[in-house]
Amino acid sequence: MKIEKMDTEDKKxxxxxxxxxxxxxxxxxxxxxxxVDYIEDVVQxxxxxxxxxxxxLDMSEESKRALLIRILKSRCMDFHRKMKYRSYxxxxxxxxxxxxxxxxxxxxxxxxxxxxxxRCQALLKEIERMPENWRQVATLRLIEGRPTREVCAMLNxxxxxxxxxxxxxxxxxxxxxxxxxxx
Numbered sequence: 551m552k553i554e555k556m557d558t559e560d561k562k563x564x565x566x567x568x569x570x571x572x573x574x575x576x577x578x579x580x581x582x583x584x585x586v587d588y589i590e591d592v593v594q595x596x597x598x599x600x601x602x603x604x605x606x607l608d609m610s611e612e613s614k615r616a617l618l619i620r621i622l623k624s625r626c627m628d629f630h631r632k633m634k635y636r637s638y639x640x641x642x643x644x645x646x647x648x649x650x651x652x653x654x655x656x657x658x659x660x661x662x663x664x665x666x667x668x669r670c671q672a673l674l675k676e677i678e679r680m681p682e683n684w685r686q687v688a689t690l691r692l693i694e695g696r697p698t699r700e701v702c703a704m705l706n707x708x709x710x711x712x713x714x715x716x717x718x719x720x721x722x723x724x725x726x727x728x729x730x731x732x733x
Contacts, residue, residue, distance in 0.1 A: 563607040575619070578626075579626060593622070600618060673723065680719070680722075683705075687716060688716075692716065
């Protein structure tokens with residue numbers, strides 16, 4: 551596939567569009583549960599796709615925004631599909647306990663904090679003890695990785711309720727993980 555270079559005017563328009571929508575797309579990626587370390591990659595891939603398929607830079611702002619959001623959401627789904635089949639190795643206990651990994655960061659990224667089979671099993675048991683409405687959301691959204699809209703449709707709840715429960719569940723689990731006596 552031959553990729554043609556953009557002319558100077560198109561480059562300026564593309565840079566303007568990038569500067570205008572980059573922060574907005576980052577927020578959407580974050581809301582779509584893209585880990586902070588990967589948001590930049592997903593957003594960049596969105597703009598690369600826009601350029602690669604030669605979408606018009608002269609379309610209305612509303613159309614551009616809608617198209618960028620559609621591309622971004624597609625990239626978010628691709629990311630989650632890829633991560634679903636990716637195998638995570640256990641973290642090195644020595645590295646985890648070193649000063650390079652401060653205690654306040656241990657619960658900052660839940661997947662990175664789960665370092666052993668025992669800890670993972672303890673987390674699953676804790677989820678099983680949650681109230682029914684939390685347990686359903688935790689299972690469907692956090693464990694199975696289903697999209698928010700699908701979870702909302704399955705449980706007959708609003709997106710706001712789903713986001714709220716996910717946030718509360720994460721805070722609850724993070725507090726547990728901060729406790730040094732927890733497995």
